Amino acid sequence: MLSGLPQTVDLYRLAMAGESHAGRIKESVFKRLGSSVRQTEGWVDVSLQFGEEQGVYYLRGSLAGEFTVVCQRCMNPMDLPVDTRFLFGFVRNKEEESRLPEEFEPLWIEQVEVDLLAVIEDELLLALPMAALHSPTECLVQIDSAVVNEQAESDRTTPFSVLAALTRNKH
Numbered sequence: 001m002l003s004g005l006p007q008t009v010d011l012y013r014l015a016m017a018g019e020s021h022a023g024r025i026k027e028s029v030f031k032r033l034g035s036s037v038r039q040t041e042g043w044v045d046v047s048l049q050f051g052e053e054q055g056v057y058y059l060r061g062s063l064a065g066e067f068t069v070v071c072q073r074c075m076n077p078m079d080l081p082v083d084t085r086f087l088f089g090f091v092r093n094k095e096e097e098s099r100l101p102e103e104f105e106p107l108w109i110e111q112v113e114v115d116l117l118a119v120i121e122d123e124l125l126l127a128l129p130m131a132a133l134h135s136p137t138e139c140l141v142q143i144d145s146a147v148v149n150e151q152a153e154s155d156r157t158t159p160f161s162v163l164a165a166l167t168r169n170k171h
């Protein structure tokens with residue numbers, strides 16, 4: 001974990017103290033990324049800032065790293081940069097949640113000690129696409145754009161387009 005921070009922390013205590021932490025975490029630490037990420041040899045740059053604002057205890061953070069994932073079209077590895085930011089407002093009940101200003105995303109605190117690594121991993125999972133694809137020019141499977149367009153046309157068949165086709169056939 002980040003220097004000076006254990007894996008489980010009291011988020012309120014950190015927010016009251018206004019602590020900031022920054023550092024790097026090995027990608028291999030995030031076990032749940034396993035299925036979507038092919039190699040986990042890199043690092044994630046993590047920056048966390050705890051504080052209080054408008055009566056809300058919060059965690060503001062950013063995560064940046066480069067992952068190697070599998071392109072779901074050609075099944076070859078591709079580099080995927082991830083750069084995400086978040087602003088969590090801590091809530092313990094519905095009332096606190098309803099009062100939370102819009103800029104905060106609610107982070108439910110159900111016990112004093114929170115697994116901070118799990119919170120960070122959730123954010124990484126959200127930032128990674130469900131199905132990563134190379135851009136068409138980089139992918140090893142060449143897409144014939146004409147075929148793609150035709151496919152899109154036929155998928156768009158509606159009762160009205162059938163009608164239009166019938167009308168057209170009359171002439």
Ligand SMILES: [Zn+2]
Pocket residue numbers: 071072073074075076133134138139140141
């Ligand atoms: Zn590809």
